[in-house]
Amino acid sequence: MPEMPEVETVRRTLLPLIKGKTIKKVTLWYPKIIASDPQEFEQQLVNKKIETIDRYAKYLLIRLSGNLTVVSHLRMEGKYRLVKENTKKDKHDHVQFVFTDGSALRYNDVRKFGRMQLVKTGTEKEVTGISKLGPEPNSPDFTVAAFTRGLARKKKSIKNTLLDQSVVAGLGNIYVDEVLWETKIHPLSMANAFPKTKIKQLHDNINSLIELAIEERGTTVHTYLDANGKTGGFQEMLKVYGHKGEPCVRCDTPLEKIKVSGRGTTFCSHCQVIYK
Structure with a gap:
């Protein structure tokens, strides 16, 4: 399972690849990856812009325009990669975010354990699994x-x-x-x-x-x-x-x-x- 250092590395490498891109369409090949309402997830992300990516512990927080955040947990084997929209689908690709520039962010997960949840920005520590977590290492709260x-x-x-x-x-x-x-x-x-x-x-x-x-x-x-x-x-x-x-x-x-x-x-x- 990716732990905090791995998730932070994913955040740092993913951010420059997608920051500023606008989502044209979301495809859910395996809707159970979405912990919130899948139809709402697809609909609300259209025309939203990627503003930044934060992280808490093992969770990625993909910040979008419109005061929305996709909370993503990679679990055992989840991975993100940027491809062209027409790239052949891998059998373990389960979610795709197509951008207006023709590129696409794909979430790949062999075991299908990873989860994404769409929430209002600022509520992630109340309405997701983050609410049960203690402080992070090297944070002011970890005294x-x-x-x-x-x-x-x-x-x-x-x-x-x-x-x-x-x-x-x-x-x-x-x-x-x-x-x-x-x-x-x-x-x-x-x-x-x-x-x-x-x-x-x-x-x-x-x-x-x-x-x-x-x-x-x-x-x-x-x-x-x-x-x-x-x-x-x-x-x-x-x-x-x-x-x-x-x-x-x-x-x-x-x-x-x-x-x-x-x-x-x-x-x-x-x-x-x-x-x-």
């Missing part, structure tokens, strides 16, 4: 104090807590494994069991890891590509994710992989301390 309070309320593992998006939003399986290794925390540690010094270290490492991953244009380990069809670069810097059985780069202990609530989780049993 050590807020992070400490959020962890104290959780009576489950730190791996599950960081994945549920309510304490901090934007991390998925890859970056949770990486930041827990960096902070020397066992993934089965209880979220409410850390000393204050360890909470601050985890908070700071989340910020620095996400910042670095964005600089490296995200991580490609399966199918992730940006809007220009290019892979990320952070996969070359992964310390634990995808390295089961290999020696820990810090202590040489073979890395282990377990399931935590169904999610594959790679860690070092020697370096990463369990807190209970």
Whole structure:
């Protein structure tokens, strides 16, 4: 699943491709991608201009004229690409925005898990899934104090807590494994069991890891590509994710992989301390 660094990279690469373009027609080859009313989605976007693209956590916010926003979640394998209107349709193309200049933005999704929702600009944090999310890394709201309070309320593992998006939003399986290794925390540690010094270290490492991953244009380990069809670069810097059985780069202990609530989780049993 594209996580915050990947979605930010998609935003940065997609924006110059479509900013200022006017939508002539919307085609829904698979209407279930649309979480709002599909017919209304098609009709209301005609003649709307792409003003900018924002992002919150793993959500893209495509801002349109007329005070409208398309809230897009890529889920597991969603991708955007710009083509000519008459380009042959790929079997996994599900939504097309045709522009007045003859180009077209296509949304491609092998698993069809991604979703788009049309809302009034400014309401996305009330009427979409964003309403359930905590603050983003490197945002003013993601303070050590807020992070400490959020962890104290959780009576489950730190791996599950960081994945549920309510304490901090934007991390998925890859970056949770990486930041827990960096902070020397066992993934089965209880979220409410850390000393204050360890909470601050985890908070700071989340910020620095996400910042670095964005600089490296995200991580490609399966199918992730940006809007220009290019892979990320952070996969070359992964310390634990995808390295089961290999020696820990810090202590040489073979890395282990377990399931935590169904999610594959790679860690070092020697370096990463369990807190209970």
